[in-house]
Amino acid sequence: MRGDCVPRDIDGNPVSVGLPMAMLAELTHRCPLACPYCSNPVELTRVSAELRAAEWADVFRQAADLGVLHVHLSGGEPASRRDLTEIAASARDAGLYVNLITSGIGLTEARLRELDGIVDHVQLSLQGIDAETADWISGYGGSFSRKMQVAEWVRALGFPLTLNAVVHRQNLDRLPEMIDLAEQLGCRRIEVATVQFHGWADLNRRPLMPTQAQAVRAREVVDEARRRLLGRMVIDYVPADHLAAYPKSCMGGWGSTGLNVAPDGTVLPCHAAQTIAGLTFENVREVPLARIWHDGAAFNAFRGTGWMPEPCASCDRREIDFGGCRCQAMALANDPRATDPVCSRSSLNARLRANTEAEAASDSTVLVYRRMTREKRS
Amino acid sequence: MSGARISGAAVPYLPRGVRLHDDRVRGLRVLLAPERVIQLDPVGHAILSELDGKRSLAEVILTLCSRYDAPAEQIEGDVQEFLRDLVDRRMVFLDGGAA
Numbered sequence: 001m002r003g004d005c006v007p008r009d010i011d012g013n014p015v016s017v018g019l020p021m022a023m024l025a026e027l028t029h030r031c032p033l034a035c036p037y038c039s040n041p042v043e044l045t046r047v048s049a050e051l052r053a054a055e056w057a058d059v060f061r062q063a064a065d066l067g068v069l070h071v072h073l074s075g076g077e078p079a080s081r082r083d084l085t086e087i088a089a090s091a092r093d094a095g096l097y098v099n100l101i102t103s104g105i106g107l108t109e110a111r112l113r114e115l116d117g118i119v120d121h122v123q124l125s126l127q128g129i130d131a132e133t134a135d136w137i138s139g140y141g142g143s144f145s146r147k148m149q150v151a152e153w154v155r156a157l158g159f160p161l162t163l164n165a166v167v168h169r170q171n172l173d174r175l176p177e178m179i180d181l182a183e184q185l186g187c188r189r190i191e192v193a194t195v196q197f198h199g200w201a202d203l204n205r206r207p208l209m210p211t212q213a214q215a216v217r218a219r220e221v222v223d224e225a226r227r228r229l230l231g232r233m234v235i236d237y238v239p240a241d242h243l244a245a246y247p248k249s250c251m252g253g254w255g256s257t258g259l260n261v262a263p264d265g266t267v268l269p270c271h272a273a274q275t276i277a278g279l280t281f282e283n284v285r286e287v288p289l290a291r292i293w294h295d296g297a298a299f300n301a302f303r304g305t306g307w308m309p310e311p312c313a314s315c316d317r318r319e320i321d322f323g324g325c326r327c328q329a330m331a332l333a334n335d336p337r338a339t340d341p342v343c344s345r346s347s348l349n350a351r352l353r354a355n356t357e358a359e360a361a362s363d364s365t366v367l368v369y370r371r372m373t374r375e376k377r378s
Numbered sequence: 379m380s381g382a383r384i385s386g387a388a389v390p391y392l393p394r395g396v397r398l399h400d401d402r403v404r405g406l407r408v409l410l411a412p413e414r415v416i417q418l419d420p421v422g423h424a425i426l427s428e429l430d431g432k433r434s435l436a437e438v439i440l441t442l443c444s445r446y447d448a449p450a451e452q453i454e455g456d457v458q459e460f461l462r463d464l465v466d467r468r469m470v471f472l473d474g475g476a477a
Contacts, residue, residue: 158394231468236413
């Protein structure tokens with residue numbers, strides 16, 4: 001530790017620290033589904049290590065005091081927690097806007113009734129447009145029909161609903177039907193998010209990587225639907241960054257607006273941050289949330305732009321996309337400071353493009369499913 | 379339909395899942411909606427505070443005119459522009475008067 005109190009990035013440059021708006025609360029890594037692009041780390045947290053409801057209540061109060069406005073209750077599958085209602089109520093009591101991110105599996109009508117008046121908004125994931133695709137992708141027979149039942153209960157109880165469609169090569173051609181389904185379910189929003197190829201998804205690049213033609217078509221579909229549905233349904237779209245000219249502004253800037261609390265209380269700048277070698281992460285069981293946010297070395301590591309090497313350092317987009325995703329830089333360039341290789345200005349981009357094209361041209365449909373027990377892969 | 383003027387007979391309201399919030403940490407009034415936080419200026423806050431789901435847009439405008447002692451055309455313009463955007467983004471709903 002340095003003697004002064006000025007927060008510094010990974011290279012010792014002073015950084016300024018804002019306030020977080022949103023917190024992702026991963027209540028558990030348990031989930032009945034086994035989606036091959038799960039955003040949870042490959043090394044999953046065990047049940048015995050999960051924060052208890054009373055600990056979450058304390059975290060929510062600390063988060064509200066720190067400036068957090070939205071809490072996203074997520075997982076794994078948050079409904080896998082029997083004390084979900086108690087946890088959600090404590091978030092609402094802390095003054096937070098409560099968003100429940102769920103696959104629907106494990107939610108009952110009785111549970112939804114308990115959550116009525118507590119949860120502000122429900123976000124339901126969609127793996128595919130029919131039982132055959134959705135159950136194959138999620139690795140769980142009957143998931144689609146169950147999910148449609150949950151959507152019906154959610155609508156009957158009057159929760160505002162967003163459908164969260166995760167898209168990839170195996171289902172992207174059916175995007176128009178996904179948008180139609182969201183409309184039929186009475187959604188105010190649909191989020192169409194292309195798989196992020198980290199963690200589990202990185203093990204499934206060959207079956208899941210979209211083609212360039214699909215990405216182009218998806219953009220047209222989204223643009224047309226936005227015009228047609230203006231004032232009826234909002235469409236948020238996360239395109240395939242591997243096929244774009246510039247990277248995504250990951251987290252809107254590292255440590256700038258959001259934070260993530262893992263099931264065991266580890267506090268992360270983003271859900272994949274633990275893949276970055278050399279960073280150490282603190283736990284709310286030991287350190288107050290505000291101290292982790294303001295002073296934590298991992299949070300300060302990539303704040304601002306001082307840590308950037310070229311071509312980011314002199315790039316006119318450096319405060320638009322912040323050099324892209326640090327976890328992707330780590331995974332693809334083996335250097336968390338590097339320009340995200342999906343950027344057309346990265347020296348690694350040509351090679352990545354070639355790999356991406358080859359992956360997208362693969363006819364593989366063999367999925368590596370997310371599993372709780374880490375299996376050895378050769 | 380969209381982009382058009384909102385009818386004075388329509389009753390605008392904040393639907394479930396969209397609410398005004400006092401951001402005490404930043405000292406701001408904000409509108410909380412799914413995945414969105416809208417920072418409100420005093421005008422925006424004054425307009426949204428009047429939406430009770432009972433009074434029509436025309437009545438809301440009249441109330442604002444007398445409260446802020448401002449000409450109706452100016453208030454009407456501000457309110458139309460502000461609410462149209464929120465209606466398009468599904469953060470304000472309209473009852474009747476055909477949106």
